[in-house]
Amino acid sequence: MRTIEWDDKFILKIEKLDHQHKEMFDLLCRLGETIGKKEGKDRQSAIYDDLIDLTQTHFESEEEMMERLGYSDYQLHTDEHNFLLEVASNFKEKLELKGQPMREGDMAFLLDWLEIHILGADKKLGEFLTGRGVK
Secondary structure: OOOOOOOHHHOOOOHHHHHHHHHHHHHHHHHHOOOOOOOHHHHHHHHHHHHHHHHHHHHHHHHHHHHHHOOOOHHHHHHHHHHHHHHHHHHHHHHHOOOOOOOHHHHHHHHHHHHHHHHHHHHHHHHHHHHOOOO
């Protein structure tokens, strides 16, 4: 199964956001360890809840900074956030209501989305924020 590890290429030079990103990587790694394990459903659900909570908090942090400082791509960036939260909600519904554990394809989507989002939209945001003195 594909995994993802924290790497310096993901650093935005904004302490709060970098810390949250690292935590997201850790939770995704822990979630990946549950894939395909019979005893993993309850653990998977708990880790996934933590991941969703952290993701929402992280998005709120970014969106507050973008709005406060007048980021021109605010709507596009928040649309990406909203898309992920919708997909995450669908994964949660499958897990909780339908009793279907997450699969490798679900994990691959989350890993790909996070990597692409950080290296694209978040890097651009990071440059904007650091240019305005945010550290």
